[in-house]
Amino acid sequence: MDLVMKLPQNIWKTFTLLINMAKSLKLLISPSSKSITAGELVYTSQNSSSPEVMEEIGKAVAEGNLQKVIGIVKDEMQSKSKYTVKIAVTGDSGNGMSSFINALRLIGHDEEDSAPTGVVRTTQKPARYSSSHFPYVDLWDLPGLGATAQSVKSYLEEMQISTFDLIIIIASEQFSSNHVKLAEAMQRMRKRFYVVWTKLDRDLRTSTFPEPQLLQNIQKNIQENLQQAQVREPPVFLVSCFSPSLHDFPKLRETLQKDLTVIKHLDLLETLSHICEKNINDRVESIKRSIDADSLQRESEISDPDNMKEIQKVFQEIFGVDDESLRQVALKMGRPDTHFTSREFQEKLSNQQNDWTKWLYQSATQFVSKPYNFMKCCYHRHHSRHMQQKGILDETAGKAKAVLLEILKDSIPHP
Numbered sequence: 001m002d003l004v005m006k007l008p009q010n011i012w013k014t015f016t017l018l019i020n021m022a023k024s025l026k027l028l029i030s031p032s033s034k035s036i037t038a039g040e041l042v043y044t045s046q047n048s049s050s051p052e053v054m055e056e057i058g059k060a061v062a063e064g065n066l067q068k069v070i071g072i073v074k075d076e077m078q079s080k081s082k083y084t085v086k087i088a089v090t091g092d093s094g095n096g097m098s099s100f101i102n103a104l105r106l107i108g109h110d111e112e113d114s115a116p117t118g119v120v121r122t123t124q125k126p127a128r129y130s131s132s133h134f135p136y137v138d139l140w141d142l143p144g145l146g147a148t149a150q151s152v153k154s155y156l157e158e159m160q161i162s163t164f165d166l167i168i169i170i171a172s173e174q175f176s177s178n179h180v181k182l183a184e185a186m187q188r189m190r191k192r193f194y195v196v197w198t199k200l201d202r203d204l205r206t207s208t209f210p211e212p213q214l215l216q217n218i219q220k221n222i223q224e225n226l227q228q229a230q231v232r233e234p235p236v237f238l239v240s241c242f243s244p245s246l247h248d249f250p251k252l253r254e255t256l257q258k259d260l261t262v263i264k265h266l267d268l269l270e271t272l273s274h275i276c277e278k279n280i281n282d283r284v285e286s287i288k289r290s291i292d293a294d295s296l297q298r299e300s301e302i303s304d305p306d307n308m309k310e311i312q313k314v315f316q317e318i319f320g321v322d323d324e325s326l327r328q329v330a331l332k333m334g335r336p337d338t339h340f341t342s343r344e345f346q347e348k349l350s351n352q353q354n355d356w357t358k359w360l361y362q363s364a365t366q367f368v369s370k371p372y373n374f375m376k377c378c379y380h381r382h383h384s385r386h387m388q389q390k391g392i393l394d395e396t397a398g399k400a401k402a403v404l405l406e407i408l409k410d411s412i413p414h415p
């Protein structure tokens with residue numbers, strides 16, 4: 001399978017998106033974070049890489065040592081797999097937060113390790129639970145809002161919401177102003193969050209509407225409340241805590257598993273893609289300066305600057321995407337059958353070579369027939385050679401980015 005050939009259309013978009021997200025994240029961390037408009041899809045998580053690791057990867061990319069990049073990225077991803085994701089379950093008291101945690105953990109409500117539930121206010125302080133169904137996840141059962149006179153702001157501070165990676169807002173019976181305020185706060189804090197509507201069994205029992213209509217009404221009601229507060233709609237799941245495998249529970253579990261992978265690795269992916277992009281771009285700019293200054297031939301020991309095949313080979317070696325390096329990369333990735341050398345890519349380059357030859361021939365004819373055009377012709381020839389070299393450089397850098405993206409994607413462990 002030729003992976004690189006398929007990259008520019010679909011995966012490259014993802015790569016660019018990740019880079020943009022990384023840039024947004026940078027803005028977010030910096031004091032000038034006001035420049036990000038509310039509602040942009042950027043989330044904060046507590047999971048990040050050390051500056052030493054980032055520097056090491058940047059250096060390996062700059063050296064065109066993709067094998068080294070694979071090693072570092074794999075180690076880093078592996079260590080991120082052990083990062084414990086913190087999930088907060090919050091809402092109005094009595095909505096079924098503790099019951100939801102038990103249902104998610106697929107345990108009953110009266111077992112030794114169950115979260116205590118009941119009609120009276122049972123959860124007084126945050127309690128941590130874990131589940132073998134979600135390894136490396138802490139589920140925090142928080143005391144509900146409603147019963148206290150506390151403002152949402154002070155409640156969130158007291159619960160240290162900023163330290164969580166994902167927040168699940170539990171609602172039932174009605175989507176109250178507290179739920180809206182919680183959702184607003186999550187959006188403001190750029191926290192990934194879900195809305196889970198519980199007690200669906202009761203709604204189904206008491207409603208006069210047919211089931212599809214009822215489900216639609218509940219969804220619509222939540223949606224409208226959030227829209228009024230200009231909150232972008234989060235994933236919404238309608239469940240009964242007494243039926244942990246019915247209604248939206250399967251969808252919820254699936255979404256959660258995916259998001260756990262994202263939380264564990266996205267931060268790292270963003271940072272790494274940013275580092276790769278930056279280092280490659282810096283290298284490209286510096287080579288372009290050499291091209292403009294006509295010093296490329298000397299610096300890179302090129303014997304014939306008009307030989308585009310030679311130029312291509314030199315650039316490929318600089319970025320570590322020559323055939324031999326790519327074979328080693330595929331081996332190191334444990335995918336020896338991966339052919340990073342794309343025929344389309346080669347054909348494009350050879351077309352450039354042909355164009356170049358054609359142009360040389362035309363120029364030569366022009367030079368013979370119109371000697372007074374000599375200066376102009378030389379300028380054009382020079383300029384065109386530079387353009388050709390830069391074209392090959394951009395192609396090679398693009399290929400290096402594409403291969404790096406494959407390396408990054410490949411390093412994410414599947415859930």
Ligand SMILES: Nc1nc2c(ncn2[C@@H]2O[C@H](COP(=O)(O)OP(=O)(O)O)[C@@H](O)[C@H]2O)c(=O)[nH]1
Binds near residue numbers: 094117119239
């Ligand atoms: N019918 C029904 N009752 C529920 C459901 N979830 C929770 N409850 C009940 O609602 C009450 C409050 O539940 P609890 O989990 O303690 O709420 P919390 O205060 O939000 O933690 C208890 O009596 C639960 O049995 C549900 O999905 N369906």
Ligand SMILES: [Mg+2]
Binds near residue numbers: 097099116117122
């Ligand atoms: Mg509770």
